[in-house]
Amino acid sequence: MLVEIGHFALVLALLVALVQGTMPLAGASVRSRPLMDTAQPAALLQFGLVALAFAVFMHAHIASDFSLRNVFENSNTAKPMLYKVTGVWGSHEGSMMLWVLMLTLFGGLVAALGRSLPMTLRARTLAIQGLLGFGTLAFIIGTSNPFDRLIPAPVDGRDLNPLLQDPGLAFHPPFLYFGYVGFSITYSFAIAALIEGRVGAAWARWVRPWALTAWCGLTIGIAMGSWWAYYVLGWGGWWYWDPVENASFMPWLLGTALLHSAAVAEKRESLQRWTVLLAILTFGMSLIGTFLVRSGVLTSVHSFAVDPTRGVFILALIAVVIGGGLVLYALRAPGLEAGNPFALVSREGALVLNNLLLCAGMATVFLGTFYPLFAEVWSGAKLSVGPQFFDATFVPILAPAIIAMVIGPVLAWRRGNLRAALRRLAPAIVGALLVPAIAFVFDRSTPPAALAGIALASWAMLGVLADLGDRSGVTRQPLGAAWRRLRHLPRGTWGYAIAHFGVGVLIAGIVVSTAWRSERIETVHAGDVLQIAGRTLRFVGVTEGDVANYHAQRAQIVVERPGSAPTTMYPERRYYAVAQSQTTNTAIVTNGFGDLYLALGDPDSQGGWVLRAYYNPLVPWIWFGALLAALGGLVSLSDRRLRMRLPAAARTSAAAIPTGSTDPR
Amino acid sequence: MIRELVLSLAFLIAVCGQFAQAVEPSERLADPVLEERARTLSKELRCLVCQNQSIDESNADLAHDLRILLRQRLVAGDSDQQVLDYIAARYGVFVLLDPPFAPVTYLLWLTPPLLVFGTGALLVARARRRRPEQQLPALTQEERARAALLLGERG
Numbered sequence: 001m002l003v004e005i006g007h008f009a010l011v012l013a014l015l016v017a018l019v020q021g022t023m024p025l026a027g028a029s030v031r032s033r034p035l036m037d038t039a040q041p042a043a044l045l046q047f048g049l050v051a052l053a054f055a056v057f058m059h060a061h062i063a064s065d066f067s068l069r070n071v072f073e074n075s076n077t078a079k080p081m082l083y084k085v086t087g088v089w090g091s092h093e094g095s096m097m098l099w100v101l102m103l104t105l106f107g108g109l110v111a112a113l114g115r116s117l118p119m120t121l122r123a124r125t126l127a128i129q130g131l132l133g134f135g136t137l138a139f140i141i142g143t144s145n146p147f148d149r150l151i152p153a154p155v156d157g158r159d160l161n162p163l164l165q166d167p168g169l170a171f172h173p174p175f176l177y178f179g180y181v182g183f184s185i186t187y188s189f190a191i192a193a194l195i196e197g198r199v200g201a202a203w204a205r206w207v208r209p210w211a212l213t214a215w216c217g218l219t220i221g222i223a224m225g226s227w228w229a230y231y232v233l234g235w236g237g238w239w240y241w242d243p244v245e246n247a248s249f250m251p252w253l254l255g256t257a258l259l260h261s262a263a264v265a266e267k268r269e270s271l272q273r274w275t276v277l278l279a280i281l282t283f284g285m286s287l288i289g290t291f292l293v294r295s296g297v298l299t300s301v302h303s304f305a306v307d308p309t310r311g312v313f314i315l316a317l318i319a320v321v322i323g324g325g326l327v328l329y330a331l332r333a334p335g336l337e338a339g340n341p342f343a344l345v346s347r348e349g350a351l352v353l354n355n356l357l358l359c360a361g362m363a364t365v366f367l368g369t370f371y372p373l374f375a376e377v378w379s380g381a382k383l384s385v386g387p388q389f390f391d392a393t394f395v396p397i398l399a400p401a402i403i404a405m406v407i408g409p410v411l412a413w414r415r416g417n418l419r420a421a422l423r424r425l426a427p428a429i430v431g432a433l434l435v436p437a438i439a440f441v442f443d444r445s446t447p448p449a450a451l452a453g454i455a456l457a458s459w460a461m462l463g464v465l466a467d468l469g470d471r472s473g474v475t476r477q478p479l480g481a482a483w484r485r486l487r488h489l490p491r492g493t494w495g496y497a498i499a500h501f502g503v504g505v506l507i508a509g510i511v512v513s514t515a516w517r518s519e520r521i522e523t524v525h526a527g528d529v530l531q532i533a534g535r536t537l538r539f540v541g542v543t544e545g546d547v548a549n550y551h552a553q554r555a556q557i558v559v560e561r562p563g564s565a566p567t568t569m570y571p572e573r574r575y576y577a578v579a580q581s582q583t584t585n586t587a588i589v590t591n592g593f594g595d596l597y598l599a600l601g602d603p604d605s606q607g608g609w610v611l612r613a614y615y616n617p618l619v620p621w622i623w624f625g626a627l628l629a630a631l632g633g634l635v636s637l638s639d640r641r642l643r644m645r646l647p648a649a650a651r652t653s654a655a656a657i658p659t660g661s662t663d664p665r
Numbered sequence: 666m667i668r669e670l671v672l673s674l675a676f677l678i679a680v681c682g683q684f685a686q687a688v689e690p691s692e693r694l695a696d697p698v699l700e701e702r703a704r705t706l707s708k709e710l711r712c713l714v715c716q717n718q719s720i721d722e723s724n725a726d727l728a729h730d731l732r733i734l735l736r737q738r739l740v741a742g743d744s745d746q747q748v749l750d751y752i753a754a755r756y757g758v759f760v761l762l763d764p765p766f767a768p769v770t771y772l773l774w775l776t777p778p779l780l781v782f783g784t785g786a787l788l789v790a791r792a793r794r795r796r797p798e799q800q801l802p803a804l805t806q807e808e809r810a811r812a813a814l815l816l817g818e819r820g
Contacts, residue, residue: 386764
């Protein structure tokens with residue numbers, strides 16, 4: 001009965017989405033207030049219905065209702081409760097439910113928080129969001145219904161893929177989807193602006209916080225996913241340039257560009273058209289990512305042909321969303337107001353450079369991801385595009401962006417002075433030369449690429465510090481006064497500083513962990529000793545036992561290091577009987593500056609075990625840096641929220657003035 | 666979408682065995698320099714039966730065989746390129762994770778630089794073109810007369 005209620009709610013949500021997608025749009029074009037007023041309750045209702053369906057679906061998983069095909073295929077009575085809950089989004093149907101939940105959540109948020117938006121803009125934005133919801137819900141109900149029944153119901157389920165039974169993976173999809181789908185709202189805003197035929201500063205002021213919110217979620221989601229790959233895959237890699245990783249990275253790159261161009265659109269009323277285009281493309285990339293993963297086209301062209309319904313549906317959705325958006329853009333963009341001009345050397349100029357490089361980087365990732373597919377279709381040639389291609393192309397494209405990232409914020413708007421900016425960054429320039437020089441003195445065999453990477457990381461981190469120092473006036477006035485000035489810098493400035501510093505930390509982590517990683521792979525017997533990175537590993541032995549829904553083989557290794565107390569580490573192998581698969585659970589000890597990473601391999605016939613030991617210096621900085629970047633976004637967002645009160649007061653004047661073009665800023 | 670990585674990995678586990686395997690101690694060459702080269706090369710070769718792994722990361726039997734094969738070639742005195750060519754000749758270019766610069770990959774390798782420099786040049790040119798407009802010197806008497814003449818003629 002409960003399941004039927006959920007199913008019914010889902011179908012009802014589809015109908016509500018149709019109302020939300022049409023009536024406010026019609027209302028806005030004929031200036032009918034009652035019609036426009038349907039948008040808000042419809043968006044809230046749609047969210048409520050989807051949330052209800054989602055809750056019912058989750059309940060079925062928790063209660064192990066195997067009469068649902070999805071629960072039978074992805075759950076088991078012996079599965080721990082945590083994974084019964086998170087297993088909800090462990091399958092195709094469940095992850096699409098999470099997708100649409102996020103989509104309607106953002107629609108609901110705009111409906112609830114967007115009271116100060118101009119009426120027609122709000123109605124149109126919510127309508128577009130409603131249409132997106134309609135498309136997704138039609139996809140779910142038509143091709144991937146989570147409420148499909150099995151009659152008679154089986155006694156027990158097939159269990160969830162053991163790899164998904166992991167806390168890191170259990171929690172990252174909500175973040176990832178929050179970000180991924182969050183860009184739907186900037187898309188809706190962009191389409192609404194194109195229909196309206198104007199993009200004012202007020203529009204950009206609204207779009208920016210939403211883009212920032214989605215971006216923070218996506219950043220955290222990708223970082224968590226990469227962290228999961230690091231500790232699960234058992235050899236310490238953290239990014240594989242795998243198509244599914246690229247699927248989330250492409251919208252991230254465009255979203256980052258969007259964030260920055262929206263800042264220009266808001267503060268300088270420039271780059272508005274470009275911002276609109278980016279908003280369309282960013283969400284387009286989210287959809288393409290979904291297609292990439294959901295259609296099976298990744299594995300091979302042939303698997304796509306075997307079950308094409310889902311793929312074709314998403315492809316059609318992409319064609320409508322991106323194609324429709326771009327056509328509308330082509331028609332309406334020339335009529336949008338032109339932006340304020342700026343010199344090449346200016347903060348706008350730096351942001352344009354950043355946008356150019358981020359987009360080129362995205363295009364490179366896109367090309368590398370899809371090229372094997374294109375090549376096969378065109379010429380029948382089967383070829384591979386591996387990490388070597390991305391390292392050779394993506395990295396050189398992004399490196400100048402990092403250099404510009406430091407200079408941009410110290411340039412003035414409109415017309416900057418490069419020489420003065422570099423003078424303010426003098427400490428960072430010195431540091432960027434000195435730090436790699438020190439590294440070279442310590443290790444003469446350091447490869448040049450690593451030295452360049454260290455220079456870049458130092459430049460990014462020290463550049464932020466130099467800028468903060470300059471803003472506080474620490475060289476010109478007493479410390480107390482400088483500190484006070486620093487404390488009263490706007491949150492937005494702090495947000496930028498934290499996020500950009502985080503990028504520097506991230507680069508340091510990538511470069512150092514790649515260049516100075518140590519590795520030992522040996523067959524060991526009880527009592528054997530291994531040396532790695534100044535540590536002694538003593539292999540005590542392996543114990544076996546049954547835990548929850550798996551059988552564990554657990555190695556005990558005592559790690560000794562001169563001058564500190566010994567620690568014991570327990571890398572594991574697990575065999576999940578129902579799912580019939582084996583996983584590796586690595587043991588990692590970190591001190592914040594490096595990870596000792598142990599993975600247990602196969603036993604041999606003489607009682608020996610393969611042990612893989614790695615020491616990865618600075619590797620935690622990769623995720624630490626990414627989290628700092630996301631934190632910077634949140635800090636900046638808290639500034640936005642304060643400012644959000646302002647438009648409420650300024651609304652009357654904004655309503656009196658037809659467009660934002662007379663805004664004095 | 667990394668969650669979907671997992672779903673594809675499920676397939677991968679089925680074919681390629683468990684993780685944390687890859688290079689086995691028994692495969693290693695005694696010569697550390699040669700072994701180092703073997704490791705670098707094995708990162709550039711794709712495991713054919715896995716979804717998206719190099720033979721350095723994969724535990725599939727085929728990957729194991731390829732690791733041994735490439736070490737045999739190295740011991741026999743092949744250069745790195747010769748080893749790659751040798752294996753590509755037998756298993757197809759599909760095994761090469763680092764796509765070679767050939768007609769079929771021209772577009773792949775040339776697009777990124779063209780994109781950066783092309784759009785960069787375009788933007789700079791536009792900015793240059795726009796700037797002089799603002800500081801255009803006023804027309805001289807003579808130019809004004811000519812302009813009037815031209816406009817008059819067209820009208």
